[in-house]
Each structure stands twice: as structure tokens, then as C-alpha cells.
Amino acid sequence: MEPSSSSSSSSSDTTSGKQLPVKEIPGSYGLPFFGALRDRHHFFYHQGRDNFFAARVRRHNSTVLRTNMPPGRFISSDPRVVALLDSASFPVLFDNHKVEKLDVLDGTFMPSTAFTGGHRVCAYLDTREPNHALLKAFFLNALANRKHAFLPLFRSCLREAFDHIHDALAKTARADFNAPFSRASFNFIFSLFCDGKHPEDTILGSKGPKLADTWLVFQLAPLATLGLPKLFNYIEDLLIRTLPFPAFFSKPSYNTLYEAFKAHAGSLLDEAEAMGLNREEACHNVVFLAAFNAYGGLKNQFPVLIKWVGQGGHELHADLAREIRSVVNDEGGVTLAALEKMSLLKSVVYEAMRIEPAVPYQYARARENFIVQSHDASFEVKKGELLFGYQPFATKDPRIFEDAEVFVARRFVGEGEKMLKHVFWSNGRETEEPSVSNKQCAGKNLVLLLCRLFLVDFFLLYDTFDFDFTQSSFGPIVTINSLTKASSSL
């Protein structure tokens, strides 16, 4: 896919304010149990997730509709949702007066609290639960207190990852991208919260990412498919979506992670206690923050970013390299101020997050009866109904973004910045900030910074690269085939 150099604008900014006719929400859940089973087979095996939703939008001629979401019985007690499949209806998920976000992080089911030391950690808490504000304030302060470490620490983790890829390419002519950048993500977040301690100098050794992966997979397996040949689909479905995996399968991995943070995140846990939190509960929350929220998000984000930049082609690479090198030269180094001046770089990162949000599903429950609007109609949602937003359909809504399916590198440059309010990757608008009274990602600004730094260091080292990728349930798996060292001729 070639990048377009034009900046895009809204074709229809928003429909809010218009009086739209109230309609019944179309779609049906089918027979109890069997309806959910049929829908999840369509979702994972017959249609795939994009076609699953697109087919229903076409059938009902509506972007707000009823459907079941996986995994269904017996893992979730109720698979029925109202799906929001456009940019007009999706933001109601951010309105914490209208919706409750209690135990809905993973959707229609919640893994046992035995995965998190018996605690309901912050990401599962609703904004009206007092512990949410306390824990979110702890996280936001923890990040603010460590902001001076972001740049040097992440750049040192990046160096290790680039060296690794470089060495692998020298040996085999093909280098896996995901593993070294998963490791960079894990090492960064561990060191950040543990006063600069490298995880490999602790009981974790080099196993940190693996331990986190094991713990994550037992919680999230019901939402995934291995993409095996058709013959194995029913076996896979039966194995991972009949009953939840018990937490004891991942207990040893979790306990090792917990002990490592308990031993080395002393100053962070002191901060938690000073804010009135129980030290042990805070430590379980820190493990979740680091291994689920941060590592789980970032390990998919960097492959998404390199995939879209890679598909942007050599011309985009040259433009990025030119902008990055000239600003770094003018500013005398890689600084926060320098990053702010890189308008193409910033736009490219936003555009990757728009076109392929790393966390594509969001859920929330109606606190009361209310009206939700698509571009064309209004629908009454009843108190207690579960709302589900499929984010790629919201941020690739053709009634908001021109060429919505195309990666437009300069989409958010200049006037294009006005469209940032339609970018939702952080569970909130890009123009809003995480706070104790919302459920927006606490790491929003950190994630943007890390993505920018990744591209800055990449294009300081290299002019261009060749790659290929395959798409898995959780994101792209990228292989680097060649790297062209930075020349001075750009």
C-alpha cells in the first residue's frame, strides 16, 4: 500500500445535534446457547472479525445492532451485546455518567481474581468504586514521578533490541521483530518501576516476557484463535472456549513476577502506602499494570507500527529520516522538545493507532436507559445492557475519515490535527487526558512517546528496511528481511 501525501479531512464531522428518528436496535441473539455458539464460530472461523461485523451491518442496514460476542457460555454468563460500529455511537463508551465499566475489561467474561492475588485490580474497577480513583491516582503519579527516566531508559532498551535484530540478520538473513521488541517493552517497564534495576539481574533472569505471556494467555485464550487448518477449529473451540482456564496453571509464572516486583519496586510501593493503599494490594496492581496493561499493549503496538511504516514504502522512510535527522541536528539531540517538532513522525504514529488500534474491543454497561445515535438513527439502550465497540470500525468510519482504509502518513499534520478527536485507541478521545474520573489509558502519553522514540532511533540508525508479516489474533508477527544503514545523502 502506497502512502498518499495529501492530508485528509472530515467528510462529515459529526452527526450530534441532529434529531434522528428513534429505531428499534436490529439484530437478534438466536436461541439460548446455540445462538452464541453459532456467532462465535462465524466470528473466529467462518467470517473472521471484520467480515463478521461488516456482514451484520449490511444485513441490518445499521451500524448499531444486537449480536453475541465470544466466548459465550459457560465462560461468560451472558454473551449478548449491543454493538457500536461507527464513530458516532462509539464514544458513548467514554461517558462514565451513562456507562459503567465494572469487570468488563475483557468483555462478556472476567478471568478469576485468582490471577491477580485475589484482588480486582484497577482496570476492572468502575469509576464509581472508590478504589478506582485511589489506584488510578497512584499510577498517574507513579508515571509523572518517573518521567525523567523515560527517554534514557527506553533508548537503552531500544539499543538492545536493534543490536539483536542486527546480529540475527547477520547470521540468518531474516530476523524476528516481535520477540526483541516484546523484551524491550518488558525490560523498560520493569526497570522504570524498579528504580532502574534490569530484570535480568533479578530472579526473573531472561524469562520476564515469557512469564508474563504465560500468565496473559491463560486469561485471554477464550478471545483468541491459533488460525489452525479448518479441521482443528472445533477442537480448538472446545478446548479454549468451554470452561475458563484455572489460575493455578499460571500461578508459578505469576508468583515469580510478583516476587520480583515486591523485591525491587520498593520506592513505588512506598508511594502507594503513602497514598493510603495496602502494600500487598498495590503490588498486585503494579504487576497487572506492568505485565497486562503496559507490556500486553506495547508488545503488539511496535509490530503494528513497523508494519504500517513498512508498507508506507521507501519514500515515506526517506521523509521520516529527513525530518527526524534535521530536527535532532537543530535541537542538538533527541529531546522531548525535539520530538514535539516532528510533525510527520507524530502524524504517522497517530495514523497507525487509528488504522489498527492495538486493543480493538471495548465494553461498558448502561447505567440507565438512554439514547445512542449512529450517523443515521437513534436507538434506545436499556439499563443493564452491555455495549460493545469494535474500534477499527469507529476509527475507520468512512463518514468521518476520507480514504479511511488507507494509511495516510500526513493525515494528522497541520489542519489534520483537528481530526485527532476521532482517534480512540486509549479508550478516550486523543484530545482528552486520562484522569481518576475516567477509564482512559493511564499510559496514553507514555505510549505515544515510546512509539515516537522507537521511530526516531530507528531512522537515526537506518535509511529503510524490507520486511514481511503474518496476522495473528493479537496482532501482526513481523520479520525483518533487510536493514539499510543510515547514509548521509538523504
Ligand code: HEM
Ligand atoms: C500500546 C500500548 C497500550 C494500549 C494500546 C493501551 C490501551 C488501553 C485501553 C484501550 C484501555 C481501556 C480498556 C478498557 O477499559 O476497555 C487501557 C486502560 C489502561 N491502561 Fe493502557 N494501553 C497501553 C499501554 C499502557 C501503558 C504503557 C500503561 C501504563 C504504564 C497503561 C495503563 C493503563 C491503565 C492503568 C488502564 C486502566 C485505566 C482505568 O482503569 O481507568 N496502558 N489501556
